[in-house]
Amino acid sequence: MKIKTIIALAGLLGSALFSTAFVQKPNPSKTLENAAEKESFLEFLSQFQKVELPFSIGLNDLEGYQAYRDTKAKPAAKSKHTTPLKATRFIPGSEHYKFSRMGPPEMVAVARFYPSCQTVAVVYSSKQPFGDDLYLNYQMLVYDLKGNLLTKAQDKKGRDGAFTLAYSGVENSMTCTIDAAGKISQSTYKNQWKKDVANHGYDGNKLVDFKLEKTTDFKLDEKGNIGEAKHATIASRATP
Numbered sequence: 001m002k003i004k005t006i007i008a009l010a011g012l013l014g015s016a017l018f019s020t021a022f023v024q025k026p027n028p029s030k031t032l033e034n035a036a037e038k039e040s041f042l043e044f045l046s047q048f049q050k051v052e053l054p055f056s057i058g059l060n061d062l063e064g065y066q067a068y069r070d071t072k073a074k075p076a077a078k079s080k081h082t083t084p085l086k087a088t089r090f091i092p093g094s095e096h097y098k099f100s101r102m103g104p105p106e107m108v109a110v111a112r113f114y115p116s117c118q119t120v121a122v123v124y125s126s127k128q129p130f131g132d133d134l135y136l137n138y139q140m141l142v143y144d145l146k147g148n149l150l151t152k153a154q155d156k157k158g159r160d161g162a163f164t165l166a167y168s169g170v171e172n173s174m175t176c177t178i179d180a181a182g183k184i185s186q187s188t189y190k191n192q193w194k195k196d197v198a199n200h201g202y203d204g205n206k207l208v209d210f211k212l213e214k215t216t217d218f219k220l221d222e223k224g225n226i227g228e229a230k231h232a233t234i235a236s237r238a239t240p
Helices: 002-020 028-037 041-045 063-068
Strands: 055-057 083-085 106-116 119-127 136-144 163-168 172-178 183-193 207-220 226-238
Touching: 163 183, 172 207
Parallel strands: none
Antiparallel strands: 055 172, 083 106, 106 119, 119 136, 136 163, 163 172, 172 183, 183 207, 207 226
């Protein structure tokens, strides 16, 4: 009897191990998407501070530059916008960033405004967690009041349907202003370094000026569409 009992128990144990081998493991990507799906549009919007137009992002808002404007520079200034954005279905592609090799970018809620009584726009900043503070992007998305994404047009630096409003980098910078009529004016600058970046790099270098290369105007209409209005090339300088 003991031998038969042992054999029976061994059979049951083997069956249990065999069955668990085929149990589908939880998909972390699916779990994240399910969590993002539960977020309401109002919850998403509540993370952004409401602002009135005109709204601007200037050279002083590109905080990564602060460490390079003074020879006795302290670490780069922190942004006044501190609300981090997690993966959400309202920012296309953000649910998948977590599983990329580079990891998710650090996204921060910047502002919310209403281009018309039927639309709402949000602005957020993003940068890579392991990148340099010099690289910072400001993106804009436009929705109807139910949370449906309306943004279609994008410039050459736009990603996942987001429209790039402003950015900072080693070679160039871009600032913007949005007025109450939906006009988006962007200014692109050539960064002027004390020492040639190609030969000396920017670590220990000093950013002394910004040379205005061009201005570009876009129009944000009442339906959430963004189209280029006009383009002009200007040679000038700007003071940080």
